[in-house]
Each structure stands twice: as C-alpha cells, then as structure tokens.
Amino acid sequence: MEFSFLLQLVLLTWVFMASSRLCMGSSDVPLQLNDDVLGLIVFKSELHDPSSYLNSWSEDDDTPCSWKYIKCDPVTGRVSDVSLDGLGLSGKIGRGLEKLESLKVLSLSHNNFNGSISSELPLIGGLRTLNLSHNSLSGRIPVDLGNMTSIRFLDLSENSLSGPIPENLFENFFSLRFISLACNFLEGPIPSSLSRCVSLGGLNLSNNHLSGNPDFASGIWSLIRLRTLDLSHNAFSGPVPEGILAVHNLKVLQLQGNHFSGLLPDDLGLCPHLNRLDFSDNMFTGTLPGMLQMLNFVSFFSLSKNMFTGDFPWWIGKMSSLEYLDFSSNGFTGNLPVSLGDLKSLNYLSLSDNKMTGEVPVSLVSCTRLSLISLRGNSFNGSIPGGLFDLGLEEIDLSWNGLSGSIPPGSSRLFESLHKLDLSRNKLTGGIPAEMGLLSNLRYLNLSWNNLQSRFPPELGYFQELTVLDLRNNALYGSIPEDICDSNCLDILQLDGNSLTGTIPEEIGNCSSLYLLSLSHNRLIGFIPKAISRLKKLKILNLEFNELSGEIPQELGRLDNLLAVNISYNRLVGRLPSSGIFQNLDQSALQGNLGICSPLLKGPCKMNVPKPLVLNPYAYKNPMSGDNMGYKSSNSAKQRHGRFLSVSAIVAISAAILIVIGVLVVSLLNVSTRRRLAFVDTALESMCSSSSRSGSLATGKLVLFDSRSSQDWIHNPEALLNKASEIGGGVFGTVYKASLGGGGRIVAIKKLVTPNIIQNPEDFDREVRILGKARHPNLMTVKGYYLTPQLKLLISDYTPNGSLNSKLHGRSTSTPSLSWANRFKIALGTAKGLAHLHQSFRPPIIHYNLKPSNILLDENYNPKISDFGLARLLTKLDKHVISSRFQSALGYVAPELACQSLRVNEKCDIYGFGVMILELVTGRRPVEYGEDDVVILSEHVRVLLEQGNVLDCVDPSMREYPEDEVLPVLKLGLVCTSQIPSSRPSMPEVVQILQVIKTPVPQRMEVF
The missing domain is CATH 3.30.200.20 (Phosphorylase Kinase; domain 1)
Structure with a gap:
C-alpha cells in the first residue's frame, strides 16, 4: 500500500511538472529525461539510506545526470551507469530501474540489499554489467536473467542465493565475458547450457554446494577463451577428464576443496599460460604426470591434502616461476632433489606430512626469497643447513623428523623476520643459542622433545612478541627467569619434563595473557605463588611431579576460567581452595602429596594453622556430675566418639539422599505431567479433526x-x-x-x-x-x-541419517555403531552450532532442550541442531506445561531450570551439551533405572574417574578409539555438567577445548 501510494504521488508530481512546463512553453525538455528521473526516484523510495548519500536525487530536477553516482551518455543524455557500491544501503531492489532504457552498468555491490533478485531487472535490455555481489539477497536465481542477451559481466557472489542454477540460464549469454556465483548456497549440477557462453573468459562458482561428475567435455572444457576457472569448495566428484588441452589459454585453475579422484590428466602440462594451479583437498591418487614440468609460468602450485604417491618429482626445479609450492599431506617418498635450489623466486615451501627421507638439501639456501619452509612430519635426518638461518624466513617448521646436531645461531636478517620456529620432536643436541634472544618478532617457539642440554637461557626473557613458548622434554636446568613475562604477550608456557630448579617466580603473575601454564616433571621447590591468582585468563595449570610445598593459595579459587588443574606428587598440605574448579578435582590430580585435605585421599590431612581452642562439651552440666569432676571412663569416650560421623561422610550421605529424592520427585512430576499433556494434546487434536470434518x-x-x-x-x-x-x-x-x-x-x-x-x-x-x-x-x-x-x-x-538418539540407542545389532571420528565430529559440530546461537544473536538464542533426539545427522554425519528457539513460539503457553515438557527430558535439564529464582541463560545449554557428550562416549542414557538403584550418568563417570577406571565406561560397541582424545572429552563433559552454572565454560571455550583435543599430537597441549 505504501509503495503504491508513493508511486502514484511521484507519477502525479511528474505529470503536473510536465504539464506546467508545456503550459509555460518549455517544450524543449526531453520527455525521456523525466523517465530516468522517475525511475531512479521510485527505486530510491524502496531504499534505506542511513548516511544520506542519495540526498542529491530530487524529483524536481529535469535530468539525473548531475546526481552523485550517476553517469549519462554524452550523446543521448540518458542514464548509462548507476554505481552505488559500498554505501551501506539496505532494502529490496524494487521497481523503477526498468525505466532506464539506456542503462549499461548497474553496480550495487557491498551493501545490505535483501529479498530476492527483482524480476524487473531482465527488462533492462541493453544492460552489459550487473554487479549485485556482497549483499544479503536470497531465493533462487531468476530464469528470466537468461533474457539479458547483452550482458557481459554478471556478479551475484557473496549472497544467500539457493537452489539449482537454472538449466537455461546461459542459453542466450553469447556476449558474456565473466560470471561469478561464488559464496552462495547453490546446489545441483552445472547446467549444460554453459557451453553456449563462447566468449566466456572468467567463471567462478566456488564456495557453493554444487555437485556432479565433472565430465564437462561438451561444457567447461569446450570454452576455448576461458582464462580463469574456479570450482573450489563444492562437492564435485569423479576424475578430471582429459581435454584440458582444449582450454589452452587457461591461466587460473582452482579445483580445491571437492571430491575429485583418480589421476591428474596428462595434457594438463599442455596449458602453457597456466599461472595458478590448485588441486588441494581432494582425493587424487597416483604419481604426478611428467608433463607438468612444462608449466614454466606457474607461480602458485598446490596439491596438498590428497593421496599422491611416488618419489618427490626430480623435475620440480624446471618450474622456474614457482613462488608458492605446497605438496603437504600426501604420500610422497624419496629424497628432496637438489634442483629445489633452482627455484629462485620461491617464497613458500610446504612439504609436511609426507614420507620423505634423506637430508635437507643445502641447495635450499639458494632460495633467497623464501619466507616459509615447512618439512614437518617426514623422516629427514642429518643436520639443519646453517644457511637456512641466514635467510629472511618468517616461519620455520622442521618438527617431527629425525634431525640431529645443534641449532644454527642465525643471522641479523633472521632476527628481524622470524615469527615462528618449530624444531620439536627431533634429535637436536647442544644448547639453545644465545642469539635467540635477538629474535625481536618471534611469536611461536617450540623446541620440545629434543635432547637440548643447557641452563635455561635468560635471553628468552627478551622476547617482546612471544605468545607460545614450548621447551618440554629436554634436559634444561637452572631456574625460571623472573623476567620471562615482561612482554605480557605470553599465552602458552610449557616447560615440563626438564630439570628446572628453584622456585616459581612471583613475576609469573605478570603473564596477564597466559591461559596454559605447565611446569610439571621438574624439581621446583617452594610455595605455589599467590601471584598466579592474577592470571584471569588461565585455563590449564599443571604443576605435578615437583617438590612444591605448603598450602595451595586460596586465591586460586577465584580463577573463574580455570578448567583443568593437576598438582599431584608434590609436598603440598592443607585445604583446597573453597571455590572454582578445585572442588571438582579428581583423585589423580591430587594424589601423591603429604597431606592435602580431601575426601578423595586416604592419607593424613595436615594443616599449617595453629590448633583451635576446643571447649569441653560437658563443661556446663551439673557441677556434681562425674564428667565434670574428671571421672571420665575411656569406654564412655569411645561411645561418644561413635555417635558422630566425619564431616566428609555426612556430606557424602546428604548428597546421595538429595539425588535419590530429586529423582523420585521428578519421576512423580513426570507422571502428573504426562496425564495433563495427554489431555491437552487430545483436546487439540479433537479440535483440529472436528474442524477438518466440518470443512470450516x-x-x-x-x-x-x-x-x-x-x-x-x-x-x-x-x-x-x-x-x-x-x-x-x-x-x-x-x-x-x-x-x-x-x-x-x-x-x-x-x-x-x-x-x-x-x-x-x-x-x-x-x-x-x-x-x-x-x-x-x-x-x-x-x-x-x-x-x-x-x-x-x-x-x-x-537429514537422511536421522537423529543422534537413534544412532546411539535405536540401532539394530546388524548396524555398525558410530565410530569415534564421527562421534567427535558430532560433538565439535554441535558445540559450534550452539556457540553460534549464543554469540551471533542479541539476545542470544537459548535452546533449553538440547539432547540427542534434537541432534540430526546429514549424509556425512555432520550434526544439525533442531528445535532451537522454538520455546519463543510458545511463550503464551501455560508455564507449568512448558516446564513439564522440559522435565520429560530427564537428565538433560540443567538443575537451575527447576528453580524460578535463578536467571536462566546460556549455561543451561552447556549443561545439556555436557550430558550429551558423556552419552556420546559411553553409549548410555543420562538416567538408567535398575531393579534396586538409579544410575545417573554424570555421577557414574565422575566416580569411575576418581577411581582411575574411567575408560571402563566407554561404549563397548566402539572397538577402536584414541584414549588421549576420549579421556579429555569425558572430563570436559563433567566440567560442563557442574551443578554450579558459573563453573561451566562458555560454548566458544568448549569449541576451543575440543579443537585443542583434536590437534595432532605434536602440536597439542595436554588439556586435561
């Protein structure tokens, strides 16, 4: 209604102005100019222009040629170009533009336009450039766009378009030079009509859900003028066909992130103009065709994350233009050829995670432009070429090999350029060079798991940018420098498995960014510094197997982000901090101390406090009684002692009684709730059915x-x-x-x-x-x-694979159980989905009812959370009915949901997530009823963890699983199901912890 009224108003205004001009003798004003004004004013009326960029557009003007962002044809005076890129405009692309009959360029990119693509746009017959990229357009691509026979440049990328590409879209695009549909939600195959775009030079369909077999002999590979082809990050499968030779002018070919398989086509080497070649993250196999050495102009070449085999190609040095070379994560064998040194332009070299052997060739020193070298995860031996440390490298990763000898000292070029140095998991000896203190821009230093023998270098305190310092499992000795945290940038400090002595410096409290502190398996003495309580971001604290003494500072209980602590096998005594994670520590994190006071430990409890004054409980009885006069028998004393239990026993018995009472109360509520819900559902169904019968x-x-x-x-x-x-x-x-x-x-x-x-x-x-x-x-x-x-x-x-609940509890005996890889994928994906709901909306969307039946699985076992936010749709429903429905999910509901006085927030979802991952690992339901008892899953796992038998609860149908992943996932589940909401981590923190757990072993920090 508003649009129709505005359109009528504009029309009336225009008619009035035109009539006035005619009456006044102004008949020389061309009518078509007013058409352009009218069209643009109607178009503007649909927009929201927060910065008033279009204020100069006025219906009072005879022509729009003086307006900002408008260009006119100097001959005809008609509008030829409308370019409104990056103005923050929003709204829908509505009517009006079809009146611009001479429009050649329409560019509305980098705005906030929403809705579907207007069906009016194809009415602009002479349009040559249409750019609607980087907006929020949704819906399907209109078939009518195929009628724009003059179009040469079409960019619809970075929107939310969905559905298949219309089969006939390209039928009449004979003049099309470039098209991009990248970064949408398009699906299905590439239309065969694409072969009719005989003038096409650039095609970008990347980052969609397109699929099918890439046998495009009559399609893509027949486009002889094609220069750029990007099909990356889709779901294409099958082999790449022979026939690339037909596209002999191809300069850029990007197929990464698909499911392509088979061998690379031999004629790929006959595309002499190729400059960029990316086949990474697919399933290609076999050896590399020798004809690839003919690609003399390729500067970017990536085959990473495939299944290529055979010796590393000796001819690689002939590809003289290479700047970027990534063959990582394949199965290449053999030695590195000396010819690598002929790649004078090489800037990036990654050959990690292959099966190559031999020494690192000294000829690499000739690659003077090299900024990154990664040879991680091979079997290289020998020493590190000293000349490498004379180059201006930014990253060096030689970890997980068999390299020996000492660490080269480096040069002034390296001191200024190096950001990352990882030499871990080798056989290096000697000391840490003093020159390392001159690496002013170093952010990551990992020398762990070597045989370095020297005093802890004080020069390490000079680093101003260092965020990760990992020197674990060497033979370093001496004390921890007091200035190690002077930069205030350190996030991770791992010094485990050395021979460090002395005390933990109080200055450790200056590491304000620290979230992992691990000093275990050393010879540290003295007290645990109270200054650690200043590390508000600290998540993991490992101090086990040292000689620390005294009590644990109570102030450490204030570290709200702390998720894991291990202080076992020291000489600690006294009370644990009364708050934070310390009340949830298991026995393995405390054992081996002199006298920590905990019901989990059987040893003596020693307190470093004076004994309190104890009053005689009988001092105020009858003064004539025997007790008061000192005539107290030993038997009576024993009897009085037997009447009282220890405080820990009382707490344990009280907790058990409360759990049993809670289960019984919830069970009774469920019976009442089911009756009431049955009545409500029956009434609603009868209402609907009666209405249907009546036809009303x-x-x-x-x-x-x-x-x-x-x-x-x-x-x-x-x-x-x-x-x-x-x-x-x-x-x-x-x-x-x-x-x-x-x-x-x-x-x-x-x-x-x-x-x-x-x-x-x-x-x-x-x-x-x-x-x-x-x-x-x-x-x-x-x-x-x-x-x-x-x-x-x-x-x-x-989702074709049903719910997680059906996979865990409803499968038949003949159906294989979920693998650990799929279980972990489900846990991580669910965490990411919940984190998105909690972080990306204000107020956050809280699920309230997370459980396996609401986790649906697609064909690749990727989890999809359902039913999120539906509680908002039923806000007017009786609160007791809503509450009762949630109570039917017994075991998943956070305890605070039963208490109306507590504020319900994201922590409720985290509790349900914790129960779900415990269920994922164990295969058991959250509450199971036996003949004589009730088993609550979280408590069952907690008890087994304290007893050191937690792996006994792992789902027996899962025959193979990595213990170093399963154990921390179980512990994370227990942390998420803490009875105190503030003790549970946030969902982004859960995602981070799960990603750390899944990190390959050489890079992983021990999370729990």
Whole structure:
C-alpha cells in the first residue's frame, strides 16, 4: 500500500511538472529525461539510506545526470551507469530501474540489499554489467536473467542465493565475458547450457554446494577463451577428464576443496599460460604426470591434502616461476632433489606430512626469497643447513623428523623476520643459542622433545612478541627467569619434563595473557605463588611431579576460567581452595602429596594453622556430675566418639539422599505431567479433526524463505502432509518427511503442538523469520512455514541419517555403531552450532532442550541442531506445561531450570551439551533405572574417574578409539555438567577445548 501510494504521488508530481512546463512553453525538455528521473526516484523510495548519500536525487530536477553516482551518455543524455557500491544501503531492489532504457552498468555491490533478485531487472535490455555481489539477497536465481542477451559481466557472489542454477540460464549469454556465483548456497549440477557462453573468459562458482561428475567435455572444457576457472569448495566428484588441452589459454585453475579422484590428466602440462594451479583437498591418487614440468609460468602450485604417491618429482626445479609450492599431506617418498635450489623466486615451501627421507638439501639456501619452509612430519635426518638461518624466513617448521646436531645461531636478517620456529620432536643436541634472544618478532617457539642440554637461557626473557613458548622434554636446568613475562604477550608456557630448579617466580603473575601454564616433571621447590591468582585468563595449570610445598593459595579459587588443574606428587598440605574448579578435582590430580585435605585421599590431612581452642562439651552440666569432676571412663569416650560421623561422610550421605529424592520427585512430576499433556494434546487434536470434518478451515499461507514465489495460497491446510510419513516427534510436535513442490524436494515438516496459542500471525511470522536467519553448517535451516488458525507447520531441511538418539540407542545389532571420528565430529559440530546461537544473536538464542533426539545427522554425519528457539513460539503457553515438557527430558535439564529464582541463560545449554557428550562416549542414557538403584550418568563417570577406571565406561560397541582424545572429552563433559552454572565454560571455550583435543599430537597441549 505504501509503495503504491508513493508511486502514484511521484507519477502525479511528474505529470503536473510536465504539464506546467508545456503550459509555460518549455517544450524543449526531453520527455525521456523525466523517465530516468522517475525511475531512479521510485527505486530510491524502496531504499534505506542511513548516511544520506542519495540526498542529491530530487524529483524536481529535469535530468539525473548531475546526481552523485550517476553517469549519462554524452550523446543521448540518458542514464548509462548507476554505481552505488559500498554505501551501506539496505532494502529490496524494487521497481523503477526498468525505466532506464539506456542503462549499461548497474553496480550495487557491498551493501545490505535483501529479498530476492527483482524480476524487473531482465527488462533492462541493453544492460552489459550487473554487479549485485556482497549483499544479503536470497531465493533462487531468476530464469528470466537468461533474457539479458547483452550482458557481459554478471556478479551475484557473496549472497544467500539457493537452489539449482537454472538449466537455461546461459542459453542466450553469447556476449558474456565473466560470471561469478561464488559464496552462495547453490546446489545441483552445472547446467549444460554453459557451453553456449563462447566468449566466456572468467567463471567462478566456488564456495557453493554444487555437485556432479565433472565430465564437462561438451561444457567447461569446450570454452576455448576461458582464462580463469574456479570450482573450489563444492562437492564435485569423479576424475578430471582429459581435454584440458582444449582450454589452452587457461591461466587460473582452482579445483580445491571437492571430491575429485583418480589421476591428474596428462595434457594438463599442455596449458602453457597456466599461472595458478590448485588441486588441494581432494582425493587424487597416483604419481604426478611428467608433463607438468612444462608449466614454466606457474607461480602458485598446490596439491596438498590428497593421496599422491611416488618419489618427490626430480623435475620440480624446471618450474622456474614457482613462488608458492605446497605438496603437504600426501604420500610422497624419496629424497628432496637438489634442483629445489633452482627455484629462485620461491617464497613458500610446504612439504609436511609426507614420507620423505634423506637430508635437507643445502641447495635450499639458494632460495633467497623464501619466507616459509615447512618439512614437518617426514623422516629427514642429518643436520639443519646453517644457511637456512641466514635467510629472511618468517616461519620455520622442521618438527617431527629425525634431525640431529645443534641449532644454527642465525643471522641479523633472521632476527628481524622470524615469527615462528618449530624444531620439536627431533634429535637436536647442544644448547639453545644465545642469539635467540635477538629474535625481536618471534611469536611461536617450540623446541620440545629434543635432547637440548643447557641452563635455561635468560635471553628468552627478551622476547617482546612471544605468545607460545614450548621447551618440554629436554634436559634444561637452572631456574625460571623472573623476567620471562615482561612482554605480557605470553599465552602458552610449557616447560615440563626438564630439570628446572628453584622456585616459581612471583613475576609469573605478570603473564596477564597466559591461559596454559605447565611446569610439571621438574624439581621446583617452594610455595605455589599467590601471584598466579592474577592470571584471569588461565585455563590449564599443571604443576605435578615437583617438590612444591605448603598450602595451595586460596586465591586460586577465584580463577573463574580455570578448567583443568593437576598438582599431584608434590609436598603440598592443607585445604583446597573453597571455590572454582578445585572442588571438582579428581583423585589423580591430587594424589601423591603429604597431606592435602580431601575426601578423595586416604592419607593424613595436615594443616599449617595453629590448633583451635576446643571447649569441653560437658563443661556446663551439673557441677556434681562425674564428667565434670574428671571421672571420665575411656569406654564412655569411645561411645561418644561413635555417635558422630566425619564431616566428609555426612556430606557424602546428604548428597546421595538429595539425588535419590530429586529423582523420585521428578519421576512423580513426570507422571502428573504426562496425564495433563495427554489431555491437552487430545483436546487439540479433537479440535483440529472436528474442524477438518466440518470443512470450516480457513485458507492457509505457505511462506518459503528461499523461494522466488514466497507466498502461495492453497485451500487445503493438510496438503503438505497428504503424502508425508511420520519420522519422529519431540517436545514441540511431530515431524514428517514430505516432498515439497513439483521438483520432488524432500523436506522435514514439524507440526507444532498447541497451534491455537499464538493468535497473531505477524508475531509468528516475525519469530520464524528470526529462526530462518540462524544460518550455520551445524544448525537445521528453517526454510519456511505453513500457517492457518488451526495448523502451524515449520519447514526445514531433511537429514537422511536421522537423529543422534537413534544412532546411539535405536540401532539394530546388524548396524555398525558410530565410530569415534564421527562421534567427535558430532560433538565439535554441535558445540559450534550452539556457540553460534549464543554469540551471533542479541539476545542470544537459548535452546533449553538440547539432547540427542534434537541432534540430526546429514549424509556425512555432520550434526544439525533442531528445535532451537522454538520455546519463543510458545511463550503464551501455560508455564507449568512448558516446564513439564522440559522435565520429560530427564537428565538433560540443567538443575537451575527447576528453580524460578535463578536467571536462566546460556549455561543451561552447556549443561545439556555436557550430558550429551558423556552419552556420546559411553553409549548410555543420562538416567538408567535398575531393579534396586538409579544410575545417573554424570555421577557414574565422575566416580569411575576418581577411581582411575574411567575408560571402563566407554561404549563397548566402539572397538577402536584414541584414549588421549576420549579421556579429555569425558572430563570436559563433567566440567560442563557442574551443578554450579558459573563453573561451566562458555560454548566458544568448549569449541576451543575440543579443537585443542583434536590437534595432532605434536602440536597439542595436554588439556586435561
């Protein structure tokens, strides 16, 4: 209505102005100029211009040629160019532009335009350049764009376009020179009509979900004018066909991040103009074709993360233009050829994680432009060529080899340039060169797991930029320098497994950025400094196997971010800090001390405090009694002693009683709740069924967020469920699998319970659209909804592998269990999805009901969180009913949800996540009822951990698993299920911890 009124107003204004000019004799004003003014004013009326960039656009002007961002043809005086890039404009690209009949260039990139691509744009017949990139456009690519026969440059990249590329899109694009559809959500194959774009020079379809076999003999490979081809980060599969020779003018070929397999085509070497070649992160096999040595102009060459085999190519030195060479993570064998030194332009060299042997060739010193060298994870031996440390390298990674000898001292060029040095896991000897203190820009230093023998170098305190210092498992001695934290940049300090002596310096408290401090397996003495309590970011503290004494400072309990502590096998005594993680430490983190006071330890409890004054409990009895007169028998004393239990025993018994009472109360509530919910559901179903029989249902509205026709009116509200099959149910309703539209698209449809609670369709539409914007690889995408007064359906993606609950508890004996790799993928993906909900929305979206039945799995076992934010849709429902539905998820619900006085926040989801990962590892339900007892999973795992038998609870159907990953995941689950919400980590911290756990062993810090 607003748009129609505004359009009428503009039309009337224009007619009035034109009539006035005619009456005044101004007939020389061309009519077509007013058409351009009218079109641009109507276009502007649909926009939001927060910075008022378009203030100069006025309907009072005879021509728009003087307006900002507008260009006109000097001959015709008509608008030829509209360029509004990067002005922060928002709104929809609406009507008006079709009136610009002479428009050649329309560029609206880097703004915030939303909605679908306007069907009016193809009406601009002479348009040559259309740039709508870097916006928030959604829906499908209009088929009508194919009618723009004059188009030469088309860029729709960096939007949210979805669906397949229209088959006939390229039918009439004979003049097209460049097209980019990159960074969208497009799916399906590449249309065969692409072969008709005979003038195409650049094609970028990267970062989508496109798939299919790349046998494009009649398509891509027939485009002889193609210079740039980017199909990276899609789901293409199969071999790359022969025929690349036809594209002999190709300069850039990027196929990385797909599922290509087989051998590389031999004729690839016959593309003489190739400059950039990236086949990384695929599944290519075999040896490299020798014809590749003919690519004399290739400067970027990456084959990393494939399955290539055979000896490293001896001819690599003939590719004289190489600047970037990455063959990492393959199966190459043999020695490095001396010819590497012929690559005078080489800047980046990564050959890590292969199977190469022999010495590092001295000829590499001739690569004077080299800034990064990574040979990690091979079997190289011999010494490090000293000349390498004379180059201006920024990163050196020679870790996980068999290199011997000493560390070269380095030169002035290296002192200024080096940022990262990793020589860990070798056989290096000697000391740490004093010259290292001159590496002024060094940020990462890892010399761990060598045989370095020297005093701890005081020069290490000179580093001003160092964030990671790892010297573990060497033979260093001496004390820790007091100035080691003078830079205030250190994040990780690992000095384990040396022979360090002396005390931990108080200056350690100056490491304000430190989040990992590990000093275990040394000979450190003295007290644990109170200054550690100043390290507010500290997450991990390892001090085990030293000679530390005294009490643990109570101030350490104030470290809210602390997730793991180990102080075992020292000489510590006294009380543990009364707050923080110290109340959740297991026995393995405390044992081996002289007298720490903990119910987990059997040894004596020693307190470094004076004995308190003890009053005689009988001092105020009858003065004539025997007790008061000192006639007290030893038997009576024993009897009085037997009447009292220790404080720890009372606490343990009280906790057990509270748990049993809680379980019984929740069970009784569930019985009552089920009866009430059954009544509510029956009433609602009867209401809907009676309405259906009477035929009085109102017309329904189908809204699809990613469809160009976003609103369809249909008269049968059950139409979407006609051929649907029920596949599950949950707190908020029943889930069906259905085919949507004529294309046979499979979707999941959730029929919401209590649909009559939400009376206002606008409220429902607003809330569902908020959920639809929650786009993340680990969130179930809400595609739209169907709405009637009696029926409300949510439409989302369908996941073929069902729910995590069915994989853990509903599989048949013949179905293999989940592998550890898939379980860890599910845990990490779920954590990332929750972190997105908590971080990317204000207020944050809280799930409230996270459990395995709400974790759905796609064809690759990637998790998709469902039902997030649905509690917002039922806010008017009776609170007791909502509470009862959550109580039906016994074991997953955070304890604070039962207490109305506590503020419910993201920590509730973290509790449910902790229970879920315990369930992932153990294969057991969170609460199991036996004949004589109730087993609560988190408590069961905690007890086994304290007993040192925690691996006994791992799911027995999972035959193989890495203990060094399973154990910290179990401990993380226990931390997440802490009864105190503030003791649980945030979801971003959980993601970080899981990523550290999955880090390859040479780079991993021991998290727990």
